[in-house]
Amino acid sequence: MLKVDQLSKSYSNGKVKAVDQVSFAVKPGEIYGFLGPNGAGKTTTIKLIVGLLKQDGGLIHVTGFNTLTHPLQAKANIGFVPDNPQIYDKLKGMEYLNFMGDVYRVSKKDRQERIEKYLNLFSLSDAVNDVIHSYSHGMKQKIALTGALIHDPDLFILDEPMVGLDPKSAFHLKEIMGDMCQRGKSVFFSTHVLEVAEKICDRIGIIHKGRIIAEGTMADLRTKAGREESLEKIFLEVTGV
Amino acid sequence: MKTILLLTKVGLINTFNLHALNPKHFKSKKDALKILLFVVVILALIPAYRLYLSFIRQMSFSLLMLGQETYFMAIAHYVAVMMVFFLGLTYVLSYYYFSRDTDLLIPLPIKSRHLVISKFFSLLIYEYILLSVFFIPVIFINHSLTGGGLIYYLKAVLLYLLTPVVPLSLASILIIVIMRFTNVSGKKDLIRVVTMFLFLFVLLGTQILIQRSMIHMAPGEEQAFLANLFTDNRYLIDQLGRFYPLSQMTSLALYTQSATSWLQLIGVLAFSAGAFVLMIFVSETLYLGGIIGGNEASSKKKAFTESDLEKASSKTRSPFLAVFKVDWITLFKTPIYLFNCVSIVVLLPFIFLVMPLVSGAPSEMDFIIDLFHDNRSLFVLGLSGAYCLMAALNPTASTCFSREGKTFYLSRIIPVSSREHIMGKALSPFLLQVATILFLSIGMFFFLPLTWMDLVVSGFLGLLGAIPIIFIGLLIDINRPMLSWDNPQRAVKQNLNVLISMALGGGLTVTLGFLTYVLIQLDLTLLVTVCIDSLLLIVIAWFVYRMLVRRLTHQFASIE
Numbered sequence: 145m146l147k148v149d150q151l152s153k154s155y156s157n158g159k160v161k162a163v164d165q166v167s168f169a170v171k172p173g174e175i176y177g178f179l180g181p182n183g184a185g186k187t188t189t190i191k192l193i194v195g196l197l198k199q200d201g202g203l204i205h206v207t208g209f210n211t212l213t214h215p216l217q218a219k220a221n222i223g224f225v226p227d228n229p230q231i232y233d234k235l236k237g238m239e240y241l242n243f244m245g246d247v248y249r250v251s252k253k254d255r256q257e258r259i260e261k262y263l264n265l266f267s268l269s270d271a272v273n274d275v276i277h278s279y280s281h282g283m284k285q286k287i288a289l290t291g292a293l294i295h296d297p298d299l300f301i302l303d304e305p306m307v308g309l310d311p312k313s314a315f316h317l318k319e320i321m322g323d324m325c326q327r328g329k330s331v332f333f334s335t336h337v338l339e340v341a342e343k344i345c346d347r348i349g350i351i352h353k354g355r356i357i358a359e360g361t362m363a364d365l366r367t368k369a370g371r372e373e374s375l376e377k378i379f380l381e382v383t384g385v
Numbered sequence: 386m387k388t389i390l391l392l393t394k395v396g397l398i399n400t401f402n403l404h405a406l407n408p409k410h411f412k413s414k415k416d417a418l419k420i421l422l423f424v425v426v427i428l429a430l431i432p433a434y435r436l437y438l439s440f441i442r443q444m445s446f447s448l449l450m451l452g453q454e455t456y457f458m459a460i461a462h463y464v465a466v467m468m469v470f471f472l473g474l475t476y477v478l479s480y481y482y483f484s485r486d487t488d489l490l491i492p493l494p495i496k497s498r499h500l501v502i503s504k505f506f507s508l509l510i511y512e513y514i515l516l517s518v519f520f521i522p523v524i525f526i527n528h529s530l531t532g533g534g535l536i537y538y539l540k541a542v543l544l545y546l547l548t549p550v551v552p553l554s555l556a557s558i559l560i561i562v563i564m565r566f567t568n569v570s571g572k573k574d575l576i577r578v579v580t581m582f583l584f585l586f587v588l589l590g591t592q593i594l595i596q597r598s599m600i601h602m603a604p605g606e607e608q609a610f611l612a613n614l615f616t617d618n619r620y621l622i623d624q625l626g627r628f629y630p631l632s633q634m635t636s637l638a639l640y641t642q643s644a645t646s647w648l649q650l651i652g653v654l655a656f657s658a659g660a661f662v663l664m665i666f667v668s669e670t671l672y673l674g675g676i677i678g679g680n681e682a683s684s685k686k687k688a689f690t691e692s693d694l695e696k697a698s699s700k701t702r703s704p705f706l707a708v709f710k711v712d713w714i715t716l717f718k719t720p721i722y723l724f725n726c727v728s729i730v731v732l733l734p735f736i737f738l739v740m741p742l743v744s745g746a747p748s749e750m751d752f753i754i755d756l757f758h759d760n761r762s763l764f765v766l767g768l769s770g771a772y773c774l775m776a777a778l779n780p781t782a783s784t785c786f787s788r789e790g791k792t793f794y795l796s797r798i799i800p801v802s803s804r805e806h807i808m809g810k811a812l813s814p815f816l817l818q819v820a821t822i823l824f825l826s827i828g829m830f831f832f833l834p835l836t837w838m839d840l841v842v843s844g845f846l847g848l849l850g851a852i853p854i855i856f857i858g859l860l861i862d863i864n865r866p867m868l869s870w871d872n873p874q875r876a877v878k879q880n881l882n883v884l885i886s887m888a889l890g891g892g893l894t895v896t897l898g899f900l901t902y903v904l905i906q907l908d909l910t911l912l913v914t915v916c917i918d919s920l921l922l923i924v925i926a927w928f929v930y931r932m933l934v935r936r937l938t939h940q941f942a943s944i945e
Binding site: 198217226239275 | 695698700703708718719791795798800941943945
């Protein structure tokens with residue numbers, strides 16, 4: 145579903161390597177957690193995948209499409225929610241959702257079904273007719289999530305999705321992730337909430353100073369650590385924090 | 386005072402993005418190129434500036450010949466005051482109320498008076514920079530009329546510093562009062578926009594009436610006017626002084642070396658201090674009331690039923706229309722964008738058509754009517770050229786990506802092709818051009834003996850000509866979008882892209898205008914000329930479009 149191969153990105157004329165020859169793959173039906181300390185390269189990697197940054201080297205394939213040569217096809221299969229979703233705040237919630245439905249070419253029937261489902265799930269029905277400017281941070285996060293899910297993407301990418309969500313919405317988001325994977329879709333998300341990653345991820349990648357320093361299932365990571373430990377302890381050990 | 390200076394300093398650094406000018410903070414060669422581009426734009430404006438200088442020099446000579454040299458500084462001051470006041474209205478609105486730093490400053494233990502004064506000072510410095518370009522040459526040329534040594538220049542510097550104080554104080558007072566009394570729940574933005582427009586029309590209307598009264602001359606009074614002009618060397622300045630005493634005082638303060646000039650200077654000082662103190666008083670009383678909760682949007686929290694959903698999502702649009710709709714809604718719902726991009730559609734026809742008629746300046750209309758009768762073809766083609774210039778003057782296209790600001794990432798992650806983006810983004814400026822042409826056509830239809838065909842031909846060329854101009858605007862903006870701003874005003878008013886697009890669009894119009902003139906001299910019929918012009922415009926639009934597609938694709942993939 146997502147294949148990242150020898151991905152590199154540097155800043156300040158190559159002096160700062162934000163992402164350094166990173167390779168990993170997310171299979172269909174898999175939830176992949178992307179962990180790392182602040183400034184490790186998580187957001188840069190995500191921005192490279194969704195097309196907000198251009199890599200210096202390496203390749204990214206989304207559902208088989210090279211993001212450099214077939215960016216539109218790759219984007220059509222991605223649903224993305226950034227860490228601080230800035231959305232058109234002069235629009236009403238419903239106008240934003242219709243915009244997302246239009247640009248992802250979602251049929252009327254599918255659009256109505258999904259909007260109804262997610263609005264109910266995130267308790268947004270009462271707010272969807274108001275301008276987004278009047279929303280709280282969490283509500284903006286939820287309308288952004290609904291917008292990113294409106295085309296039922298094959299690959300759902302989230303940067304720090306749990307920040308700002310109330311417990312109920314966070315619970316429902318985890319359910320949505322699980323449901324997507326059961327239907328053969330994939331989820332790739334970054335987080336600092338290690339308990340969530342430990343609980344719901346099929347595989348985990350830990351990035352540090354732009355390089356993947358550990359990757360695998362929880363069992364793999366524990367084997368590498370040599371003892372039964374929590375993800376938190378493994379994370380602290382491998383990153384040396 | 387310390388707080389005010391500190392706030393002013395922070396405000397200036399933030400508003401002008403001063404750190405970005407420091408070579409130490411350059412991240413890449415592109416940053417240095419931005420500075421270079423700025424220098425190139427300034428250099429490119431030198432020929433126009435030389436024209437301005439020769440114009441004011443010529444004007445000063447003419448007034449000297451008439452013995453009305455005191456009028457020179459007075460009229461320059463009057464123009465400067467009007468410029469500061471009308472520009473100040475939008476600057477004050479955006480900087481006092483819609484700048485994001487205000488939200489950060491309000492919770493701090495700072496007096497509202499200090500906050501407003503610091504904002505006032507920041508704008509004042511901005512006005513000094515703008516004014517210096519226009520006003521400093523006036524001071525030097527005026528010196529050749531008045532004479533005087535060091536004292537003249539000391540007084541001139543003081544008067545230059547005082548010039549924007551009164552108009553900016555009045556603009557601040559007006560905006561603070563409007564914002565306070567329109568800070569009501571419900572459709573606040575709409576109420577504010579309507580009120581602002583009403584005030585703008587009232588102000589323009591007042592200007593018209595004053596001008597009318599100044600130049601009004603009853604039949605048979607022409608000789609008396611000329612006699613006054615030659616016998617009374619303060620005739621013109623006294624006429625102006627009846628309505629704008631400040632301009633009269635400023636000129637007279639520089640003109641003579643006697644005690645009277647010092648009295649005039651004291652008068653200007655008193656006027657300025659009075660306006661400033663009044664502004665402080667109004668801000669102390671009303672500013673916080675207008676800003677607290679002023680940017681909050683009301684929510685109805687009305688339950689969204691299944692039938693509502695059915696109705697709201699019953700229509701699917703093509704992606705380019707979806708892009709257009711977001712742009713259009715944002716344009717109309719953001720007061721700053723509405724004022725800078727949309728109001729021009731209503732104001733330009735008002736200024737060009739209604740003002741000459743109502744102000745009783747028949748000479749301007751007579752000139753237009755004479756031109757129409759003398760050469761109908763030239764008039765129709767000239768009209769379409771004027772439409773094209775209006776498209777070049779409108780900043781909607783040249784700020785369409787900059788206006789997205791922090792939401793620009795959304796445009797880049799959605800699976801929408803460059804072609805669809807361009808169509809979606811070009812539609813708003815195009816529709817505004819349609820509206821401009823419609824307003825002007827309807828107006829002219831009543832004032833001039835134009836046929837439907839004249840209006841259709843000029844309108845058609847005006848619309849066709851707007852297409853390459855709009856594409857040029859998009860191209861300039863995507864090449865260097867200004868995305869990092871905390872005040873929507875910066876995306877439009879402090880965006881160099883607007884100036885570059887205006888120059889290029891204006892240049893294209895003038896070049897085509899010259900070519901058209903040559904075609905007319907060749908005795909080609911109107912139809913043939915229109916066909917050649919249309920063909921040229923289509924070819925230019927196609928070339929610019931191709932460039933735009935390539936540039937947009939590249940920029941969407943690589944902007945960091």
